[in-house]
Amino acid sequence: MELRQLRYFLTVVEEANFTRAAAALHVAQPGVSAQIRQLERELGQRLLDRSGRSVTVTEAGAAVLPYARAALAAVDGIRQTADEFTGLLRGRVTIGLVSGAATHEYDVASVLADFHDAHPHVEMALTEDTSDRMLAAVREGRLDIALAGLADDTPPQGVSWQVVVDEPLAALVAPDDPLVARAVPPPDDGNGRGSRSGDEGEGSGDAGTPDGVVPLTALADRPLISLPRGTGLRSVLERACTRAGFTPQVAFEAASPQLLVQLAVRGLGVAVFPAPGARIAAARGLRVIGFEEPCPRGRIGLAWRTDGPAGPAARAFLTRLLAALPVRAEAPPDPSRSAPPDPSRSTPHVRVTPTLDAPPQPPRT
Numbered sequence: 001m002e003l004r005q006l007r008y009f010l011t012v013v014e015e016a017n018f019t020r021a022a023a024a025l026h027v028a029q030p031g032v033s034a035q036i037r038q039l040e041r042e043l044g045q046r047l048l049d050r051s052g053r054s055v056t057v058t059e060a061g062a063a064v065l066p067y068a069r070a071a072l073a074a075v076d077g078i079r080q081t082a083d084e085f086t087g088l089l090r091g092r093v094t095i096g097l098v099s100g101a102a103t104h105e106y107d108v109a110s111v112l113a114d115f116h117d118a119h120p121h122v123e124m125a126l127t128e129d130t131s132d133r134m135l136a137a138v139r140e141g142r143l144d145i146a147l148a149g150l151a152d153d154t155p156p157q158g159v160s161w162q163v164v165v166d167e168p169l170a171a172l173v174a175p176d177d178p179l180v181a182r183a184v185p186p187p188d189d190g191n192g193r194g195s196r197s198g199d200e201g202e203g204s205g206d207a208g209t210p211d212g213v214v215p216l217t218a219l220a221d222r223p224l225i226s227l228p229r230g231t232g233l234r235s236v237l238e239r240a241c242t243r244a245g246f247t248p249q250v251a252f253e254a255a256s257p258q259l260l261v262q263l264a265v266r267g268l269g270v271a272v273f274p275a276p277g278a279r280i281a282a283a284r285g286l287r288v289i290g291f292e293e294p295c296p297r298g299r300i301g302l303a304w305r306t307d308g309p310a311g312p313a314a315r316a317f318l319t320r321l322l323a324a325l326p327v328r329a330e331a332p333p334d335p336s337r338s339a340p341p342d343p344s345r346s347t348p349h350v351r352v353t354p355t356l357d358a359p360p361q362p363p364r365t
Helices: 003-015 018-025 029-043 059-086 108-118 131-140 178-182 232-244 257-265 275-283 312-324
Strands: 091-097 122-128 145-150 159-173 212-214 223-226 249-253 270-274 287-291 297-305
Touching (some): 018 029, 091 312, 108 312, 145 159, 159 232, 178 212, 232 297, 270 297, 275 287, 297 312
């Protein structure tokens, strides 16, 4: 009996298909079939039922399965223990990313590249999906970490998160849209930010200052352009509109912020997006109209299982992400939601922010 045979057996069970298992293992499908047949001959029992549309375990296979998992877990534990003595990090990290989050200051690609350079033996797997599905995958252990849109104030059971983005929503519209004429100057927040001076030009304000504000009810009976269902921002928009007394009429859905803007430029509706989208909107000639209080807000959070990612590589990458992403200073992390420290978070080119297990530290200079 070989460890390779046990690994092939587990993968076929997980994929319920020999072809998909072979693709996941990066080997030829006949090789997978041959190794499992050899394992079955050695054990004297059929482990897999191949008669249906999908492969299932037999009664004997179900009995063997936990021992196969335990054997492979023990081998992985041996490798990790040995690696700790050499300082070598191995393993696999699965990351979920909401579409549009890896732009501007949310440069997850750079963090991935830096981590891969530091730990070349760690396999990184990145996927994009809706926030609802990614949070479910984190809770079930199918994803180690997710950067997802947040619709609720508290995470679902079994999941912890750190809010890294919290911005008011705004309407992105063409200069001749009726919302522009209806908008009133935004109130001054006491820090010199508020109404726009007349010499700034249309759509040229900073990312946090809209051209004006309207009540959320101004969106009633207007065709809207929004992120798809299942995203945090879409859920926030729908709930806010319901509280305001109307049902939003979403005419177009797009997962990409750039596509939202393009649709609004062509006059197909009012794009609703966090106010920092003004950077994209201004370049396309759109105006940014904010909403009167209470203004719905778009939030993105870094999510992980409450008991921490399963492997040391995922725990180390989580700490690196927490150090690199723009964690809000006004919402310090809860020390009870701990993640193991990683010396890489003090890398000089990374801005150090409060992590889950350490008090706030001043940035390195």
